[in-house]
Amino acid sequence: MGRIAYVNGRFVPHGEAMVHIEDRGYQLADAVYEVWALFGGKLADPEGHFARLKRSLGELSIDMPMSRAALTLVLKEAVRRNRVLNGLVYLQVSRGVAPRDHAFPNPPVRPAVVITVSRTDLAASEARAAKGVGVVTTPENRWGRCDIKTVGLLPNALAKQKARAAGAVEAWFVDDLGFVTEGASSNAWIVDADGRLRTRDTNANILRGVTRLTLLDVIRAEGLEVEERPFTPADALAAQEAFITGAGSLVLPVVTVDGRPVGDGKVGPVAARLRRLYIEQAKATAI
Known part of the structure; x- marks a missing residue:
């Protein structure tokens, strides 16, 4: 079974995962990210990572894409589908997709979410x-x-x-x-x-x-x-x-x-x- 990514509400094969060309993360680096270490399939340091994610989004005036409970479920499902016990989980949240303009889109658009999971070679x-x-x-x-x-x-x-x-x-x-x-x-x-x-x-x-x-x-x-x-x-x-x-x-x-x-x-x-x-x-x- 190959790697699975989460992109804007859908789990898709990693090789087929895509974002829109006018995603502001791609165009303007208008996005934040977090990386969790995985131990035994579980997310390490959860309180610190969720708190920092919330703070980073707040500093950029980007809304949380979903509740913490919902995001936790999606992160864990990504881990489960990738069958990874020890590794890293990458989450990226951009302001969303909008015609390219330096100013924020008005009205606001929905934040875009990407999650990927990778294995770590513990022995190495x-x-x-x-x-x-x-x-x-x-x-x-x-x-x-x-x-x-x-x-x-x-x-x-x-x-x-x-x-x-x-x-x-x-x-x-x-x-x-x-x-x-x-x-x-x-x-x-x-x-x-x-x-x-x-x-x-x-x-x-x-x-x-x-x-x-x-x-x-x-x-x-x-x-x-x-x-x-x-x-x-x-x-x-x-x-x-x-x-x-x-x-x-x-x-x-x-x-x-x-x-x-x-x-x-x-x-x-x-x-x-x-x-x-x-x-x-x-x-x-x-x-």
Whole structure:
């Protein structure tokens, strides 16, 4: 059985899924998205993802396409039809289909909804986490509302390609003051030279990562010290450990920055422990 997508009220074969050429997500990046990790066929971090979806839509004045209960049913049905236990669920909501114009359509049109589901290779994911990954740095060049999870991801795509070309997995954006903001598709963390966990505060130009939020709860429950304040690439290189968080990466240790080793260049005990604890928490609260 092949993959199944949900498009505007219909489940269709993935290869036949289409949106209208005047969908504003396609024409103007006038859309938001969310990505859930799947554990055992269940949606991880549900409260955080639904809350962020509602906030992102509200910031763009796009109506929720359906109630949370209805959307949950559709997401779960997409997972069931794709027979995926461990993977990712992608949801995109655009303002809808209307003749191309920068201003919002008047009267408003119905939001457009797309859902896809993909599998994750757990063995490969764990092997990558055990080995650690590299990141590269790149100048921050995105718009000033990165707190909204929009599909306007061209700077992120270019940054990710820069990382790929360098043999790295992720790129960290660095602002005009020399501080790391976040990754192209993740939040950035270090265990600094004094053993404190540090990650950028959400008042900066960063996305309010849901995995980040859950991990902060895990960290505090473990009694570990954490500071939401910026760090530089040099701070990362001088740190004991570094890692990234996101629905796709979960908690993923970083062992090099721009080709230079973080600490001793090996996966450290804190990142490895937090990955295990995060996965346990995510599985326990998945729906």
